[in-house]
Amino acid sequence: MRTSSVGVFKIATRGPGDVSGLMAMIGSGEIEPASILAILGKTEGNGGVNDFTREYAVAALCTALAPRLGLSAHEVEQRIAFVMSGGTEGVLSPHITVFTRSEVAQRPPGISGKRLSIGMAHTRDFLPEELGRAAQITETAKAVKAAMEDAGITETADVHFVQIKCPLLTSERVEAAAARGHKTATTSAYSSMAYSRGASALGVAVALGEVASDIQDDDVLRRYDLFSSVASTSSGIELMHNVVIVLGNSASSASRFEIGHSVMDDAIDAAAVVSALRSVGLGVQLGVAPQAAAGRELVNIFAKAEASPDGSVRGFRHTMLEDTDISSTRHARAAVGGLIAGLAGTGAVYVSGGAEHQGPAGGGPVAVIARLPY
Known part of the structure; x- marks a missing residue:
């Protein structure tokens, strides 16, 4: 290796x-x-x-x-x-x-334990009618395993964040499918972003054994009890395949960095953010960038955010889904971004909206990368 x-x-x-x-x-x-x-x-x-x-x-x-x-x-x-x-x-x-x-050639002196490793893989191009469906789940799961191998990560428990760039539907893509006699998961470009993100996240969950592999088309955006604790998916118009980036820790890495993660149960789950920081040896002092006596330093935090689909957070109603002036994903990014920034001591954190099947409904994964002194 x-x-x-x-x-x-x-x-x-x-x-x-x-x-x-x-x-x-x-x-x-x-x-x-x-x-x-x-x-x-x-x-x-x-x-x-x-x-x-x-x-x-x-x-x-x-x-x-x-x-x-x-x-x-x-x-x-x-x-x-x-x-x-x-x-x-x-x-x-x-x-x-x-x-x-x-x-x-080899690990430098002083490097011990598992350190940050990164791997990348691509799926094949998808047909428009495959987005948000089982085909996207299956192909994504294959790509996650390939990216793990590329990263030199052998244990699923060592995977702490899987970032995926996935496609979305346009009117032209929907029409192309219809011309071939196929229906797409949705005809809305905006809704297709959620379907693609959700199916991609379920692909991660299948690859890492977080859920069973027999997921059906109808489970996407419906079975919110099915999710990955480390998936972060983002849809874009510029591609028709999935780009998969796996971040984890490996004994074959000579990196000065380490990654850990936790899972936010909802948009105000500060305890999960603190847990993620502590997983890489970082303490929390309000108003100050997290650090530890051992000289570890916060590099960045990566998290997903979404408006809870049941319309409430810890028993109290939220209006993110009812606001017709501002997208609910923008509300969620602002809320979760503010929470994490307050704990991290910086607003330069990576918070992405749209967390379908990425953590429990209304919550999402949060991963932290720290720089070690050696």
Whole structure:
């Protein structure tokens, strides 16, 4: 088994097209372009079907990285996994998190235990009528297992976060299916985002043994008792396959970083956030960035958020689903983002809306990456 060194860099952005921070770190030698495996970002769009800040950010990054890698911008997009999550409501701050991976001969002295590892895989392209259905679940489960192997992770318990970029339906895609005599899970582009996210999350759950493998089409967006505790899925218009990024800890990693996670039962579950921080040795002091005496440092927090589908939080009614002026996903991102930012001491955290089958209904996974002193 190869030994890999994984790096994690959080970089603030002034807008979706701002690549100056990344280019500065490349220029200083802190980041080697050829080692970049994935970039996760928060952009200041609306997070909806027409949120083009996501595409803009990816285009800007690919254009900037192309000459550094000796590739075309299109080839850069095929090589690096880009996942842009639109929506920085409330105190959430736009930023990108860059993950690098390079092979090393052996672990340096002082590195012990399991450390952060990252792996990536792709599904095949889906037909429009397969989105939100069993085919997407099955193919995603295969890709999760492939990404685990790529990461050198052998135990499902060592997987702490699975980020997936998945497709959505457009009117053209719905019409193409109909022309071939097939019906799609929905004809609404916005609703298709939820179906695709949900099926992708259930694929993670199947791969990791969190649920049985006999999930039916009708279970998606209906059986909310079926979910993954580590899945984070985000839908976009720019692809027709799933990009799967697995983050976990591996004995084959020589990284200075470690990842842990917990699961929020609802949108105000501060205890789960604290538990996730403590899982990587970080204490919590209100108003101060979490840290430990051993010199560990918070790098970033990744979480999912959604409005509880039953219309209440701990017995009290919420209005996120009834507000026709603002999408419920935007309400949820702002609420959960504020909660996590208060505990983390920073608004530069990755909180993504739409948590269908990602944690219990109304809740969601929360993962923390910490930098260790050695």
